[in-house]
Amino acid sequence: MEGFLLHATRAVAGASAAAGLIAVAATGCGSSGSAASADEPSSASGAAKARPVSAAQLARLPQATTFGTVRGAPVDPEPSALLDGTVLHPAKDTAVYDKPGGKPIAALPAKQLKGPTWVPVIAEKAGWRQVLLPSRPNHATGWLPGGGDVKEATSSYRIDVSLKQHRLTVTDGGRKAGSWPVAVGTGKNPTPTGRTFVLASLSPSHPTYSKLIFPLGTHSNSLDRFGGGPGTVALHGWPDQSVFGRDVSHGCVRMPQKALDTLASVPLGSPVQIV
Amino acid sequence: MSAVRHVRRAAAGAAVVVSVAALATGPAGADRAPTGHGSAFGLSANGPVSVPVISAVASHGKPAERSLVSVPDNPLLSAKVLHTNAEKAKARASVADVLIKKLKLKANAVTAKCTQGMGSVDLVAAELDGKRLAVSPSPNSALHADLGPLGKATVTLNKQTRNADGTLTVTAVEARVPVAGKMETVTISSATCGKEQAAQPAPQKPGGPKAPKPTPVHHDLPVTG
Numbered sequence: 001m002e003g004f005l006l007h008a009t010r011a012v013a014g015a016s017a018a019a020g021l022i023a024v025a026a027t028g029c030g031s032s033g034s035a036a037s038a039d040e041p042s043s044a045s046g047a048a049k050a051r052p053v054s055a056a057q058l059a060r061l062p063q064a065t066t067f068g069t070v071r072g073a074p075v076d077p078e079p080s081a082l083l084d085g086t087v088l089h090p091a092k093d094t095a096v097y098d099k100p101g102g103k104p105i106a107a108l109p110a111k112q113l114k115g116p117t118w119v120p121v122i123a124e125k126a127g128w129r130q131v132l133l134p135s136r137p138n139h140a141t142g143w144l145p146g147g148g149d150v151k152e153a154t155s156s157y158r159i160d161v162s163l164k165q166h167r168l169t170v171t172d173g174g175r176k177a178g179s180w181p182v183a184v185g186t187g188k189n190p191t192p193t194g195r196t197f198v199l200a201s202l203s204p205s206h207p208t209y210s211k212l213i214f215p216l217g218t219h220s221n222s223l224d225r226f227g228g229g230p231g232t233v234a235l236h237g238w239p240d241q242s243v244f245g246r247d248v249s250h251g252c253v254r255m256p257q258k259a260l261d262t263l264a265s266v267p268l269g270s271p272v273q274i275v
Numbered sequence: 276m277s278a279v280r281h282v283r284r285a286a287a288g289a290a291v292v293v294s295v296a297a298l299a300t301g302p303a304g305a306d307r308a309p310t311g312h313g314s315a316f317g318l319s320a321n322g323p324v325s326v327p328v329i330s331a332v333a334s335h336g337k338p339a340e341r342s343l344v345s346v347p348d349n350p351l352l353s354a355k356v357l358h359t360n361a362e363k364a365k366a367r368a369s370v371a372d373v374l375i376k377k378l379k380l381k382a383n384a385v386t387a388k389c390t391q392g393m394g395s396v397d398l399v400a401a402e403l404d405g406k407r408l409a410v411s412p413s414p415n416s417a418l419h420a421d422l423g424p425l426g427k428a429t430v431t432l433n434k435q436t437r438n439a440d441g442t443l444t445v446t447a448v449e450a451r452v453p454v455a456g457k458m459e460t461v462t463i464s465s466a467t468c469g470k471e472q473a474a475q476p477a478p479q480k481p482g483g484p485k486a487p488k489p490t491p492v493h494h495d496l497p498v499t500g
Contacts, residue, residue: 153486201489229497251499267486
């Protein structure tokens with residue numbers, strides 16, 4: 001089984017570098033405001049004003065993608081708390097700040113992994129929304145100012161993964177949409193816990209082990225890279241049922257193939273709680 | 276607020292004080308008990324006869340446990356084997372071989388349990404003045420006993436009190452007994468717990484259009500298998 005896994009990951013390794021370039025290129029061409037000095041003090045009182053960020057400045061910021069690392073990002077203060085399903089999509093590449101009225105720390109691209117970027121809201125303050133970021137380190141967050149070209153929506157879906165029980169459960173509007181036994185990471189390469197989100201819905205060019213792969217906004221804490229990728233943890237199918245109920249993966253959550261149809265309906269940005 | 280602060284300062288030195296204050300007052304509203312609070316104590320008596328809180332434990336996320344085999348000699352009550360434990364959103368207090376002579380109240384075991392903000396009581400072979408008491412009495416079951424010239428006593432079984440911070444205190448037996456012309460309050464097996472904060476929703480904001488069902492994109496990303 002291990003050989004099968006390695007084979008599968010190598011088979012898709014060649015495409016990952018291209019994916020990274022696409023994401024970076026996409027973020028480099030947008031702008032979220034007029035030119036201003038990065039040292040300009042912010043208005044932090046009352047309705048905090050967003051510090052303008054030029055296109056050039058935005059391009060120099062770390063990319064809030066699954067390939068990026070956003071150093072200095074505020075850490076999710078309550079990784080075990082539930083989310084309400086509010087999700088945001090930046091219609092264009094947008095600066096993310098360290099606090100309302102604070103300094104820009106990253107660029108959140110409108111698209112990544114060839115799909116639209118949707119991130120979940122974890123808090124609100126003074127018209128700003130704090131969102132989970134898909135980049136490293138795990139539990140990285142950032143603040144988005146109100147207004148602008150940010151689309152808001154609500155996902156009624158939620159995914160719960162119990163590592164101990166080896167079970168993944170999908171609920172829609174609080175009602176169970178499906179629940180399956182799963183395989184999770186080993187003790188050496190555990191599946192990271194806490195709240196994260198569905199980052200993308202991918203149809204791999206060589207569906208060796210799953211016709212759909214759902215990368216999450218979290219990464220392996222033990223593997224900086226894996227198979228040529230950035231160590232992104234994902235939900236995906238697995239053909240060999242003997243793995244379910246066991247700790248066998250490098251961090252991903254392997255599900256029965258029949259779960260994929262339900263997962264395919266879950267909007268991007270939907271909360272995923274791993275405990 | 277001040278009571279809670281006092282408790283926190285005193286906590287390092289005296290666990291008993293922690294529970295006394297926390298249970299007597301409940302944390303003030305502005306200084307809410309932490310998520311998953313749990314605490315318990317075996318017994319206490321306040322009045323002319325003073326028996327300090329015995330076998331008290333408090334947990335704020337971490338399990339705590341305590342056992343004692345007897346209570347200090349006193350003219351009011353006797354008991355053996357007091358066991359208390361508390362963990363996240365859970366607490367339990369159990370006292371064996373309880374006897375309050377003046378009331379003719381006795382029981383082989385008196386247990387109060389609190390789980391996720393819900394309480395229950397178990398009484399094993401409990402009798403009041405020769406009458407057998409229910410094994411699982413309803414919450415706040417009040418019984419009255421006439422002690423003749425001494426006055427009247429009240430016994431409350433499964434006393435449940437919701438505290439200001441949302442936690443629940445369940446006391447298996449609370450007896451108010453006249454002693455030397457004054458009322459004595461005896462508390463046997465008391466447990467307090469809150470609800471584990473499972474749902475702390477982010478910004479509840481109704482509205483917003485329904486998030487779209489995603490369209491799978493043809494793309495490859497090596498993931499952690």
